[in-house]
Amino acid sequence: xxxxxxxxxxxxxxxxxxxxxxxxxxxxxxxxxxxxxxxxxxxxxxxxxxxxxxxxxxxxxxxxxxxxxxxxxxxxxxxxxxxxxxxxxxxxxxxxxxxxxxxxxxxxxxxxxxxxxxxxxxxxxxxxxxxxxxxxxxxxxxxxxxxxxxxxxxxxxxxxxxxxxxxxxxxxxxxxxxx
Amino acid sequence: xxxxxxxxxxxxxxxxxxxxxxxxxxxxxxxxxxxxxxxxxxxxxxxxxxxxxxxxxxxxxxxxxxxxxxxxxxxxxxxxxxxxxxxxxxxxxxxxxxxxxxxxxxxxxxxxxxxxxxxxxxxxxxxxxxxxxxxxxxxxxxxxxxxxxxxxxxxxxxxxxxxxxxxxxxxxxxxxxxxxxxxxxxxxxxxxxxxxxxxxxxxxxxxxxxxxxxxxxxxxxxxxxxxxxxxxxxxxxxxxxxxxxxxxxxxxxxxxxxxxxxxxxxxxxxxxxxxxxxxxxxxxxxxxxxxxxxxxxxxxxxxxxxxxxxxxxxxxxxxxxxxxxxxxxxxxxxxxxxxxxxxxxxxxxxxxxxxxxxxxxxxxxxxxxxxxxxxxxx
Numbered sequence: 001x002x003x004x005x006x007x008x009x010x011x012x013x014x015x016x017x018x019x020x021x022x023x024x025x026x027x028x029x030x031x032x033x034x035x036x037x038x039x040x041x042x043x044x045x046x047x048x049x050x051x052x053x054x055x056x057x058x059x060x061x062x063x064x065x066x067x068x069x070x071x072x073x074x075x076x077x078x079x080x081x082x083x084x085x086x087x088x089x090x091x092x093x094x095x096x097x098x099x100x101x102x103x104x105x106x107x108x109x110x111x112x113x114x115x116x117x118x119x120x121x122x123x124x125x126x127x128x129x130x131x132x133x134x135x136x137x138x139x140x141x142x143x144x145x146x147x148x149x150x151x152x153x154x155x156x157x158x159x160x161x162x163x164x165x166x167x168x169x170x171x172x173x174x175x176x177x178x179x
Numbered sequence: 180x181x182x183x184x185x186x187x188x189x190x191x192x193x194x195x196x197x198x199x200x201x202x203x204x205x206x207x208x209x210x211x212x213x214x215x216x217x218x219x220x221x222x223x224x225x226x227x228x229x230x231x232x233x234x235x236x237x238x239x240x241x242x243x244x245x246x247x248x249x250x251x252x253x254x255x256x257x258x259x260x261x262x263x264x265x266x267x268x269x270x271x272x273x274x275x276x277x278x279x280x281x282x283x284x285x286x287x288x289x290x291x292x293x294x295x296x297x298x299x300x301x302x303x304x305x306x307x308x309x310x311x312x313x314x315x316x317x318x319x320x321x322x323x324x325x326x327x328x329x330x331x332x333x334x335x336x337x338x339x340x341x342x343x344x345x346x347x348x349x350x351x352x353x354x355x356x357x358x359x360x361x362x363x364x365x366x367x368x369x370x371x372x373x374x375x376x377x378x379x380x381x382x383x384x385x386x387x388x389x390x391x392x393x394x395x396x397x398x399x400x401x402x403x404x405x406x407x408x409x410x411x412x413x414x415x416x417x418x419x420x421x422x423x424x425x426x427x428x429x430x431x432x433x434x435x436x437x438x439x440x441x442x443x444x445x446x447x448x449x450x451x452x453x454x455x456x457x458x459x460x461x462x463x464x465x466x467x468x469x470x471x472x473x474x475x476x477x478x479x480x481x482x483x484x485x486x487x488x489x490x491x492x493x494x495x496x497x498x499x500x501x502x503x504x505x506x507x508x509x510x511x512x513x514x515x516x517x518x519x520x521x522x523x524x525x526x527x528x529x530x531x532x533x534x535x536x537x538x539x540x541x542x543x544x545x546x547x548x549x550x551x552x553x554x555x556x557x
Contacts, residue, residue: 039193052206056208059211060211114189117190139187
């Protein structure tokens with residue numbers, strides 16, 4: 001009788017609840033969320049939007065988030081879930097993104113390599129992309145990644161294995177890995 | 180360099196190049212408030228899946244140890260009477276009853292809903308398998324109520340492997356339902372097993388149910404049903420108020436009476452949303468406050484108010500902190516009458532007065548929320 005909605009608690013509870021400071025939490029997590037979201041989406045604007053949506057959901061569930069044993073794990077799960085929902089909705093329209101503008105500055109090879117990495121990431125299914133980012137960017141364990149994705153550690157390992165196999169098909173990555 | 184190290188280094192190089200702008204705190208908070216507060220079907224889905232496993236466990240082990248279930252009385256005929264009551268009982272000296280009743284105002288399209296003691300309604304989902312729980316707070320401390328809409332081939336539910344509760348046929352608004360209801364201790368929700376209909380009912384028919392706990396990740400709010408079953412669409416929706424300050428929209432469905440408040444600056448995008456218990460025409464009215472202010476982020480804004488009012492209410496008078504009053508004319512949305520208005524950021528709502536068609540006072544209360552909701556019986 002209701003939809004996926006949620007992880008969510010009541011906003012009025014949030015406003016009146018506890019002495020935790022959502023503002024400080026949001027400000028401190030924002031850069032990391034944007035970067036992880038960029039890895040997931042490959043698009044700077046979409047990354048900021050995804051990070052905003054993630055923190056908005058954390059705001060609504062703040063009482064629960066602030067009391068969580070590991071609020072960052074909670075946040076990662078919201079981010080990945082939100083990203084997956086968007087991916088399902090917009091997968092037809094997905095296009096490879098651009099590397100960050102700040103990477104240009106005369107480093108053509110570097111920019112080309114990063115564009116290739118982005119393109120390779122974009123070719124992965126959403127869950128595999130998330131596994132790669134959570135492992136190699138966030139340095140999470142199988143169990144932590146499983147918690148973020150809502151799957152078993154075994155699934156994490158199999159998804160990671162498949163993702164790495166696909167990434168190695170990328171000329172740039174394959175070459176780099178052999179260096 | 181190992182493949183792992185190479186990928187880690189390249190990802191690091193790619194993502195560290197990103198220089199995020201300052202966190203847009205105000206936008207985040209506004210978006211948070213625009214998220215409609217509904218309960219977790221996603222969590223419910225996981226719960227349902229877990230339930231299949233759990234049900235098998237219940238079958239493998241007979242009666243669970245512990246306290247006996249709370250006694251439930253069901254119609255002996257197997258059919259609910261005109262009052263729609265399909266389960267009743269008494270806990271801690273307080274009688275309770277679960278029934279199906281029409282929650283639309285008289286003269287409008289019938290809207291069937293499950294109620295506890297005639298209040299705190301939950302629209303009946305036409306899909307069998309619907310399952311919902313509610314707690315009524317101080318009125319019944321530590322006690323929850325649950326109903327399950329069962330399929331035609333289910334004869335009864337068994338709680339904790341020992342308390343059998345037959346399904347009762349209920350007809351409401353021209354629709355037929357088969358329902359099982361019970362009360363339970365919130366601290367020890369029962370395991371539920373469905374048993375097939377017919378002689379010697381085959382035990383072990385599995386319903387995707389595991390317990391009467393609220394879905395994972397959601398808190399159980401007094402008077403708000405936590406629905407676990409598949410969802411139907413909105414029962415009703417409509418704009419309750421609009422003007423220079425903004426607009427307040429209603430969405431009535433299994434999640435409750437949900438309101439969205441969009442300020443004039445938000446270009447129609449909801450900035451604050453909240454759901455409250457569904458009132459019945461004769462029951463207590465849920466007064467919902469939707470503040471756009473958020474002091475920690477130094478955000479100030481108006482506060483929206485919305486409530487479902489009894490059929491006799493012709494106007495609602497809102498007394499504000501500067502002594503001025505707003506006279507609000509209720510609007511009917513799909514057979515239910517609602518009133519909504521906004522209080523400017525610089526003022527507070529002090530008092531609400533219900534007026535009938537002659538202008539006579541029906542009721543009045545100073546117990547008005549500044550955030551969240553309260554219930555008031557006019």
